[in-house]
Amino acid sequence: MDLRIGGFRYDTTEALFDGSVTVQGARSTTMSTAATLPEIFERVVADEVDASEFGLTFLLRALDQGVPLVAVPAFPVRAFRHSAVFVNTGSGIAGPADLVGKTIGEFGVYGQDPGVWMKGILADEYGFRPESNRWVIGGLEHPAPPFTFTSHPHPDNLDITATPAGKTLSAMLDSGEIDALFTANVPQPFLDGSPHIGRLFPDYEPLERDYYRRTGYFPIMHTVVVRRELLEHNPGLARALYTAFLEAKQAGAQRYRRFRHLYQTPLMVPWLNPLLEANDRLVGEDWWPYGVSANWKALDTFLGYHYEQGLSARRWTVEEIIAPDLLDT
Template sequence: MRHLTAALRGYPHTAPLFDGTLRLDGCRLDQADVDPIHEAFAPMVRHQRYDVSELALATLLQAVEADVPVAALPVVMVGNFPHRSLYTFGGDPRPAPAGLRGGRVGVRAYSQTTGLWARGVLADTYGVPSGEVTWVTTEGPHVTGAREPGNVERTTGSLVEALRAGDLSAVVLGAPFAARVDGLVPLIEDWETRQEQYWADHGFVPANHLVVVRRDLLRSDPGVVRALYRGLAAGIDAARPDAPTGSVRERAVRYGLDDTLLAMVGAAVRHAREQGIVRRDIAPAELFADFEKYAGGS
């Protein structure tokens, strides 16, 4: 029985793989003690510390560009619409998304995937290209050597406090964190309507985290990676409710190399190119080429 170190959160769709409800052929997963999960990303792309890991999509694109020896599986662990990820403090007048042009916006890292999708919405929907905003960050990219555009700044201070002081126009935050800060409100007031329109227009929920494995593991033992993929797929199926509710999580979490996944990755690549996160065009299928070649596809 082969043991795989796994930097995967305990989602409803992964919990059965860790508690033994779902068994993998020839291997078992040993859950790495990493919280929050984004702290696994740098060790994975810099040192391949885990056999299998979640990885943010923007970081994965930078890893592909840098030929980091990891291989993606066509499995989306978590995703969300970005329309509720831009926050400001409520008041009058309230900033409008188009008013961010020429302003300063805080985000943990410029290569953070939530920020990538939020900047895509600002550009596509509100006519605010990422290059016309100064992005104030507290962290650099996970991939060693990845470059940042000239309109990215670093700070050691709190982004929320900078927003409170008026030094920022908005910040990019996850809804659970924003809910802990009194007075924060979504910058896009009709975010619920906007995200459902995005779904109607595109047919996918933007992915935040996919699953990757060490490339040498995939090439030396493709059977164990195939078993891992099948187990992840079974976990996703088992977590789906008998009667679909249409929740964002149900629509976001998915497996299988299909046109929808490739379209979603293609949109991320376009945003990443426009925003200077990656410098070369990356074909969406390139992310999964090793998985297709060595593990026999999805």
């Protein structure tokens, strides 16, 4: 069969894009990308790709709508998210307790992947309650309405509105029209040095490392999905996709390990070797694990957060969302 696979070009997927890793049993593999991740996700919903990177929250929303998708336990995007909450410096927010009663923005949907993780972590560790806030959903750097390709479930007691016409979340945060922003991407005004935007946790790396040390969770944002009927007609495809994504990820990790002999000079990042050594000591040799067993607790935690935050119609289980013949990974 000929496969169309959607996704971004990351270290974890580069080998699939350059053809050095292929999907066993496929006659050909076409890697399809786009300017933004929402465009890739929209292709999944429209059935324009056979398999694709897909955000966990969008998978669960699709499953609630009866879309016959199933996950392959490869996770091309994951990120620690204490760094993903930005605040207006004039909002009076000096710590998590100060979020109460504030207006918070989110890109595209209420409950994007980093938002689910951070709401859950803030609730567990600081008593955060989303219903105490006002929420504004829209475009980050370009005016845009909430995503139209996905559903928008949320508890009835939440105050959620769309950004005003012509407004962006980054500009609204910079001007103080919103007090905080839960975001997957760093707001451009912050990168430009705006004095009006800071992080909720300015010294976030020690907090994120401590979070990993205590929980073992490296938060997962995206998985790989495929339609169930495609797997039914192509036995072995789920395993072949998993193996290909795993080999691509391992090829990316191996580049960093090989470059250690060269003091990472092929990469334009100073002091990268000491960072990799510190990560090895904390995380182990497999910084970016794939498979169910290494990620079951993190996945189950996300599924729990998603349900507790009123984003799922029911509490999904890991066994329900993963392709059955890959539960042994």
